[in-house]
Amino acid sequence: MKNLLGALVLFLAFTVNASAQETFKKVDEKVEAKSNLAALSEVVPVQGTLSEDLFRLFEYKHRNLNGNLSAERKAELAKIIELKLRATLSQEQMQSIESKPGLLKKLTN
Known part of the structure; x- marks a missing residue:
């Protein structure tokens, strides 16, 4: 029973850790624009x-x-923004x- 409970705790710990790595910081579009x-x-x-x-x-x-x-999609988006x-x-x-220096990169990326 202890082994089963321990395995469950480890499974949940790794699941939470994996989902936390998938999140990324979203920004307010209007403020950044x-x-x-x-x-x-x-x-x-x-x-x-x-x-x-x-x-x-x-x-x-x-x-x-x-x-x-x-x-790849980010690079393509940066290229499109630069062309526009x-x-x-x-x-x-x-x-x-x-x-x-760096202004064009800031505007496109």
Whole structure:
């Protein structure tokens, strides 16, 4: 009986531990999107509908990242976000972003 009870306790302990490792931190999409937009606004002036469009893009990014994506899917999402940024912003604006180290990575990942 002791062995059966001990085995049950160990089984439950490993089950709880395994499920705890599967959880990941979800973020508030709107807060993170505002943070990305603020970081972008420090380098490139964004106003009006451009600001709204970029906010929705960053919100889309964080909504998808909350879905616990695989590494390949995250890389694909980062590539899509970068392509959309390049299509939305002018070449001069993209050069300003690229001149600031780490900003493009922060905006896309």
